Amino acid sequence: MSQTRPLKFVSLLGSLRAESFNAVVARNLSLLAPAGVDVSALSSVGEIPHYDADLQAQGFPESVVEMGQAIAAADGLIIVTPEYNYSVPGALKNALDWLSRLPDTPVAGKPVAIITASPGAIGGARAQYHLRQILVFLDGRVLNKPEVMIGQASSRLDPKSGRITDADTRDHISAQLSALATMAARQG
Ligand code: FNR
Secondary structure, X not given: OEEEEEEEEEEEEOOOOOOOHHHHHHHHHHHHOOEEEEEEEOOOHHHOOOOOHHHHHOOOOHHXXXXXXXXXXXXXXXXXXXXXXXXXXXXXXXXXXXHHHOOOOOOOOOEEEEEEEOOOOOOOHHHHHHHHHHHHHOOOEEOOOOOEEEOOHHHOEEOOOOEEOXXXXXXXXXXXXXXXXXXXXXXX
């Protein structure tokens, strides 16, 4: 699918792990995006300090301001994350908490796609629905379908080579990115 105008998406990764399955997905997004869509990675959620209203009162951390500006300038946001204890990893939740406090919350009105990957059977589905709930308050426009929940990650993603080894998984992600592009182009 080719867009009528170039689109810029940014990706936010919920894992800090060097050999993360989710990082493999995040790093392959630009290869799987439709023509005319550029995907670049936001800085690591690990660079953001723990949310503290007293810290906020002294001024937003530069890492938060820069992340917010990058999201605001993008046509869409793709969140790629593991599931921790049936929910969203703390570092990702922390980043979203900070972003939600920025003036003109950058996620508001933004098309958002969610991808989860897990060694488990259901691919982080529970974290996806928690994340959707969180994004209600940030007023993100979360893409409903296709959902991408990558189960049994070690048979589909190879952190050593950095490749998505399963063709169906690549196709599924491509389909989601095309749907996000359609949504973002309509929003114009
Ligand atoms: C996990 N893991 C996990 N997996 C899952 O499918 N559901 C879950 O609720 C949890 N809970 C959980 C909690 C904590 C604290 C850790 C460290 C791990 C396993 C998790 O999916 C696995 O470690 C992934 O490999 C993490 O993703 P990355 O880092 O490979 O992208």
